[in-house]
Amino acid sequence: MKRLSALAVVACFSACDKSGFSYDNVIDGGNVQYSLMDTLQVQMRTVQLDSVRTSGTGTGLVGSYTDPVFGKFTSHTTFRVGLPVNTAPDLRAIYDSLELIIRPDGHYYGDTLPPQRFQVFQLTRPLLLPDDYYVLWSHQQFPIAAAPLADVTQYIRPTSGDVVHLKMDDAKGIELFEMLKNKSDILSNEDYWRDYFKGLNIRGVNNTAAFRLLMNDTAVIMRLHYHIAKETVEEKTVDFRMNLPELQFNSFTYDRSNTSIASLQPGAEGLPGETTANRTFVQPLTGAVTRIDFPTIAGLLELGRYGRIMQAELIIKPDNSTLKDYPLPSRLTLTLADKKNIVAQGDTLASTAGNQYGNLRVDKLYPENNQYSWDVTEYCRAMMTADVYTYRGLLLAAPFSEFHTQLNRLVVGDGGNRQYRAQLKIYYLLYQ
Helix, strand or coil, X not given: CCCCCHHXXXXXXXXXXXXXXXXXXXXXXXXXXXXXXXXXXXEEEEEECCCCECCCCCEEEEEEEEECCCEEEEEEEEEEECCCCCCCCCCCEEEEEEEEEEEEEEEEEECCCCCEEEEEEEECCCCCCCCCCCCCECCCCCCECCCCCEEEEECCCCCCCCCEEEECCHHHHHHHHHHHHCCCHHHCCHHHHHHHCCCEEEEECXXXXXXXXXXXXXXXXXXXXXXXXXCCEEEEEEEXXXXXXXXXXXXXXXXXXXXXXXXXXXXXXXXXXXXXXXXXXXXXXXCEEEEEECCCHHHHHHHCCCEEEEEEEEEECECHHHCCCCCCCCCCXXXXXXXXXXXXXXXXXXXXXXXXXXXXXXXXXCXXXXXXXXECHHHHHHHHCCCCCCCCEEEEECCHHHHCCCCCCEEEECCCCCCCCCEEEEEEEEEC
């Protein structure tokens, strides 16, 4: 590990600004030196994590869009519907239609103005957890039938709160209707039903936007419509609601061709910021995150035996040229990661007030001052004396609750970026 020379840091003591520094139980005098050091190396690189867990999140992602920085993203969602709770139709009942009702939750990426095309397919293998799996991942897919049950093109207004109705194939609707009327054994228990109706998959076709859907038994309903002709027409429905939410999951692909991170591959090394114009990239859902290391932090020990980090702050600045039509994520976390970028759940950088989320500061008048900041005091103290077994870097990503469900993205400057330089500010106390 590259070490910071004691001579360089001592020079920094005499040159750096002391404003903003506070310390307790220390008497100022000739034997005490303190200063703000803001020139320590901040090493950053973009790394690609392995497949992302997407099951059981309560959200579906459907559609595609092309991001000028991150490339094309495409997603589809898979789920099961359960047996209806409605009573069997009257023998005089007449079938009308079958539809799938879904509800966007307002989160989307891309251009929602053009009409969007969606298809619904029936699975050809039951949606179940594979052996030795406890969750489902973004790379997994279940086989689907050759012909869709629905193929609909319509306008989607994701922030309106309106549900979306996807008309399904009447042949399947009539088949289900006859099973209901005849009280088929298939409808007598979940096992028979699962073997017959193995699951559904919703996907977009050449979309200009990706939409997030609510995925629960009140938001996702396959509804069969029928009527009974009496003196007046009596309209009725049978609902097959989504069930087993722990099995619902999203599969997605991305194409980063002709982007700055086109060569990014899974692994510990990633792409150093110097190779991507002194910028690093964050799009957690696709596994792209930024790793941060302070390789010279241990050099502070060379200054003297009785030194102490009183306060340390990490400042990260977004590249404003990449933000058109893409808002800044409101919350970002730093998590401890070993040299293979493996993170233990719960290892999120925290303060006495709880987990830290980047303390985003937005300056609308001077956007070059936009920044995120974290208190990294305890982390820096620990890494000063860490060895090859206990050393941990930091991964910049979304909070765990948002990691698997949001398409937020960000480009930030690294420690060598002139306009959006990442900085580690350390307030250091040294007893001579």
